[in-house]
Amino acid sequence: MKYSFVFLWLVAGTCGATQMTGFGARYYDDITEVYSDNxxxxxxxxxxxxxxxxxYKFEVNTLESIAKNAGVKVNxxxxxxxxxxxxxxxxxxFISDNEMGAGDLTAVAIAKDGSPCTPYKGVLQVSVKAPVLTTKEETEKYFKHKPKKDIVMYYKDIEKSGEYTxxxxxxxxxxxxxxxGVIISQGTTN
Incomplete structure (x- = not known):
């Protein structure tokens, strides 16, 4: 009986949680080198x-601060x-990984996929010194690499003060x- 109650509690907690939808849900994909070209x-x-x-900056600003500024709630x-x-x-x-992010912004997924996101009328820009929603050919030219798979990740590790990367x-x-679509992210390890 005790195990049935725990099982029901876990199922109810999982079912009640909102799931990310659209391209943003790709954030949940378990990407390994089997599936991606890194x-x-x-x-x-x-x-x-x-x-x-x-x-806003990764791992500095919180989703709560973005949500407050945009007038939306955090899912x-x-x-x-x-x-x-x-x-x-x-x-x-705008995503925060619950394991390492602790509410701080750690990733941004970007796509033209028609998902039902909250319209934002003000200035909204996410730019990186790399092509974003473009052609495969443009990414090949920029990174000087021809992707071998449908998912390709480019990363740069920067050592910070000898204590963390x-x-x-x-x-x-x-x-x-x-x-x-693209997912831009940042993680820091020591």
Whole structure:
């Protein structure tokens, strides 16, 4: 009987959680080298994120601060917290990994996929010194590498003060000759 109660509690907790939808849900994919083409790069992959009049940084600013600025609520499940904003025809998922992010912004997924994200009328920009929603050919030219798989990740590790390493990455999801969407992320380890 005790085990039945625990099982029901776990199932109810999981079923009640909101799940990320659309391209942003690709964040949950268990990407390994079997499925993706991973390459180290010397390119700067730190994004510039501007919402309204405020610039946000990975692992410094919280999703709560972004949500407050945008006038939306933070969604949460057992793996991540996120908000999804739409500007023009582009959707932006601002994500915090629950394991390491602790509410801080750790990733942004970007796609033109028609998902039902909250429209945002103000300034919303996420830029990185790499092509984003473009063609496969443009990414090949920029990184000087021809992807062998439909998912390709470029990453740059930067040692910070000898104590920890910051890793920035951009993961491209390719469909034919187009980039379907990207996930830009940052993680820090010691």
């Amino acid at each position: 390459h180290e790069t010397d390119k700067d992959l730190v994004p510039v994120i501007v919402i309204g009049a405020t610039e 949460k499940d057992n793996l991540a917290s996120w908000i999804c904003l739409k500007s023009g025809d582009i959707n932006y998922w 910051q890793s920035n990455s951009i993961m491209y999801y390719l469909k034919g000759d187009k980039v379907q």
